[in-house]
Amino acid sequence: LHELADHERGVLRLIEGRPKRSYGADDRLLSERSEIHGPHFITSGWACSMRELKDGRRQIFNVLLPGDAIGLSIRSKPRSFTNIIALTTVRIVDAPEIAVAWRDRARVPGIAAALDLMATEEEFFSQAQIMRLGRQTAYERMAHWFMEIDYRMAARGLGAGSSFPLPMTQETIASALGLSVVHVNRTLQQMRREGRIELKHGRLSLLDKPALVAAGEFTPPMPAAAMADARP
Amino acid sequence: LHELADHERGVLRLIEGRPKRSYGADDRLLSERSEIHGPHFITSGWACSMRELKDGRRQIFNVLLPGDAIGLSIRSKPRSFTNIIALTTVRIVDAPEIAVAWRDRARVPGIAAALDLMATEEEFFSQAQIMRLGRQTAYERMAHWFMEIDYRMAARGLGAGSSFPLPMTQETIASALGLSVVHVNRTLQQMRREGRIELKHGRLSLLDKPALVAAGEFTPPMPAAAMADARP
DNA sequence: CGTTATCTTGAGCAGTGTCAAACTCAGTGG
DNA sequence: CCACTGAGTTTGACACTGCTCAAGATAACG
Numbered sequence: 001l002h003e004l005a006d007h008e009r010g011v012l013r014l015i016e017g018r019p020k021r022s023y024g025a026d027d028r029l030l031s032e033r034s035e036i037h038g039p040h041f042i043t044s045g046w047a048c049s050m051r052e053l054k055d056g057r058r059q060i061f062n063v064l065l066p067g068d069a070i071g072l073s074i075r076s077k078p079r080s081f082t083n084i085i086a087l088t089t090v091r092i093v094d095a096p097e098i099a100v101a102w103r104d105r106a107r108v109p110g111i112a113a114a115l116d117l118m119a120t121e122e123e124f125f126s127q128a129q130i131m132r133l134g135r136q137t138a139y140e141r142m143a144h145w146f147m148e149i150d151y152r153m154a155a156r157g158l159g160a161g162s163s164f165p166l167p168m169t170q171e172t173i174a175s176a177l178g179l180s181v182v183h184v185n186r187t188l189q190q191m192r193r194e195g196r197i198e199l200k201h202g203r204l205s206l207l208d209k210p211a212l213v214a215a216g217e218f219t220p221p222m223p224a225a226a227m228a229d230a231r232p
Numbered sequence: 233l234h235e236l237a238d239h240e241r242g243v244l245r246l247i248e249g250r251p252k253r254s255y256g257a258d259d260r261l262l263s264e265r266s267e268i269h270g271p272h273f274i275t276s277g278w279a280c281s282m283r284e285l286k287d288g289r290r291q292i293f294n295v296l297l298p299g300d301a302i303g304l305s306i307r308s309k310p311r312s313f314t315n316i317i318a319l320t321t322v323r324i325v326d327a328p329e330i331a332v333a334w335r336d337r338a339r340v341p342g343i344a345a346a347l348d349l350m351a352t353e354e355e356f357f358s359q360a361q362i363m364r365l366g367r368q369t370a371y372e373r374m375a376h377w378f379m380e381i382d383y384r385m386a387a388r389g390l391g392a393g394s395s396f397p398l399p400m401t402q403e404t405i406a407s408a409l410g411l412s413v414v415h416v417n418r419t420l421q422q423m424r425r426e427g428r429i430e431l432k433h434g435r436l437s438l439l440d441k442p443a444l445v446a447a448g449e450f451t452p453p454m455p456a457a458a459m460a461d462a463r464p
Numbered sequence: 465c466g467t468t469a470t471c472t473t474g475a476g477c478a479g480t481g482t483c484a485a486a487c488t489c490a491g492t493g494g
Numbered sequence: 495c496c497a498c499t500g501a502g503t504t505t506g507a508c509a510c511t512g513c514t515c516a517a518g519a520t521a522a523c524g
Contacts (some may be wrong), residue, residue, distance in 0.1 A: 051359065051363060053363075053367060053368075053449055054449060057367040057368075058367070059362060059363050059366040059367045061359055061362055073351075074306055075348040075351060075352060078352075079352065081355070081356050081359055081453070082359065103335075103337065105335065116307040119305075119307060120307060120310075120311065123313070124313050126358055126362070127283065127293055127313055127314065129362055130291060130293055130358070130361055130362060130365060131283060131285075131291050133362060133365035133366045133410065134291040134365045134409075134410030135285060135289040135290070135291045135410060136285075136289075137479075137480095138479080138480075169501085169502060169503090170502075170503065170504095171502080177366075178365065178366030178367060179480075179481090180480065180481050180482075181502095181503085182480085182481075182482080182483095182504085182505090183479085183480055183481070185503065185504060185505090186480095186504090186505090188503095189504080189505095217285055217286060221313070369511075369512095370511075370512070401469085401470065401471090402470075402471065403470080403471095411512075411513090412512070412513050412514080413470090413471085414472085414473090414512085414513070414514080414515095415511085415512050415513070417471065417472060417473085418472090418473090418512090420471095421472080421473095433521095
C-alpha cells in the first residue's frame with residue numbers, strides 16, 4: 001500500500017512470522033459490544049461483520065478479505081459494535097504493535113500512511129454500502145458490490161483476470177445486500193442470462209465489467225492518479 | 233464529553249472565540265472528493281452529508297447537529313467522499329489545532345478521549361444507518377432514526393423534554409431514510425394517529441418514546457455505565 | 465396577499481418478500 | 495460403489511411494502 005523503510009519492513013516481518021490463530025466457518029471471531037484486544041489481520045479466508053435484529057433479520061456491514069484488519073483503530077479502548085463471523089476457514093495474526101505504530105506516526109511514516117489508506121477505504125466502502133441499500137435496486141446493488149469485491153481482490157493481487165473465489169452462499173450474499181435469498185437468486189440468474197457473470201462452484205467470473213460498472217455506477221475509492229501516488 | 237485539564241479548556245476557549253463562517257440553507261460546505269482543510273465544528277444549525285446518483289436519487293449518510301465535527305480525522309490528508317450540505321443556516325468554526333491535538337494525545341488526554349468518543353459514536357451511527365436501510369421497514373426506520381436524533385440532541389443539552397426542532401422537509405427525511413416523500417408522509421401520519429409523535433412547524437415531539445424504541449429496536453451507542461464513566 | 469414550496473391524499477403499479485416445493489450436488493455411511 | 499442425506503439453489507405463485515403519478519390542500523414567505 002505504501003513504500004516502507006527498512007525498519008518498517010522489519011516490524012511487518014515480525015508480525016508475519018508470528019503464529020496464527022485459526023477459526024472454522026461460522027465461528028465468531030469477535031462479539032458485539034466486546035472489547036477489542038488489539039488489531040488483528042486476516043491472513044487467509046473470508047469473514048464478515050454483521051449484526052442482527054431480535055427477530056433474526058441480519059445485515060452484513062462489510063466483508064473482510066485476506067489482508068483486511070479487524071479492530072483497527074487509533075482509539076484508546078476500541079469496542080466492537082458488530083459480530084465478526086468467519087465465512088470460511090480463517091487465519092488471523094495479532095498485531096498489537098500496529099496500534100502503537102499508528103499513534104507514533106513519525107517513527108513509521110510508511111506504515112502510518114498505509115493505515116491511513118486502509119481507514120479511508122473502509123470509510124468509503126461503508127458509505128458505498130449505505131448508498132446501495134438506500135437507493136439502488138437489487139440488480140444495481142449486486143453489480144456494484146461485485147465490482148467492489150473485484151476491486152479489493154485485485155488490489156491485493158488476488159482475482160487474476162476478474163475471476164476469484166466467492167465463498168459465500170446466496171443466503172449470505174442476501175444478508176450483505178439487504179435482499180432475500182430468492183431475489184438474490186433471481187438477480188444472479190438474470191446477470192447470467194445477460195452474460196455478465198458466471199458463478200459456479202463458489203467461483204465468480206465477471207464477464208462484462210464495463211456493463212457491471214455502469215449498472216452499479218461503481219467508482220473506485222481513489223482516482224487512478226492518487227493510487228499511483230500511494231504505491232510508487 | 234470528557235473532563236478536561238485547564239490547558240485543554242484553554243484550547244477550546246480559543247477555538248470558541250474565533251470568528252465563525254456562516255452558510256445559508258442548501259449551501260454546500262464541502263464537496264465530494266475535495267480535500268478537507270482541517271476539522272471544523274458546527275456551532276449552530278443543521279447540515280448533512282450526502283451523495284447522489286447520476287439520475288438524481290440521493291442518499292443522506294448522516295445528519296450533522298450543532299457540536300458535530302466536519303472532517304474530523306487523524307489521517308494525514310483527509311479527503312471527503314461526500315457533499316456536506318447545510319439544512320438550515322449554519323455557522324462553523326475552524327479548529328485546526330484539534331487535528332494536531334488528536335495525534336499528540338498524551339498532551340491533551342481529555343480532548344483525545346472526547347474525540348475518541350465522537351469517532352466511536354460516528355461509527356456506531358453509520359452502522360445503525362446500514363441496519364435501518366438494509367433490514368428495517370419504513371416505520372421501524374423512522375422510529376429508530378427519531379430516537380437516534382433524540383439521543384444526540386439530549387446528549388448536547390438540546391431537546392428538552394423530548395421535543396426539539398427538526399428543520400428538515402419530508403423530502404429531506406426521505407433522503408435520509410431511503411424512502412420516497414409520499415411514504416414518509418404516510419408513515420408520519422400513522423405515527424401521529426397512534427399518538428407516538430407530534431410534528432408541526434418544524435418541531436418534533438416524541439410522545440411515546442418506549443413505543444418508538446421498541447418499534448425501531450433502538451439501542452444507544454454506550455451502555456449507561458460507560459457513559460457515566462466517560463462524563464463524570 | 466399572491467406565489468411557491470411543502471404537505472396530504474388517492475389510485476395503480478413495480479419491485480421484493482414470503483411460502484412452498486422441486487431440484488442439485490457434495491459428502492457420508494453402508 | 496451407490497443410495498441417502500442435508501445444505502444450498504432454483505422455480506412458481508402470490509402477497510405486500512413502498513414507489514410513481516397526479517391533484518388538491520396548507521403553510522411559508524416576500
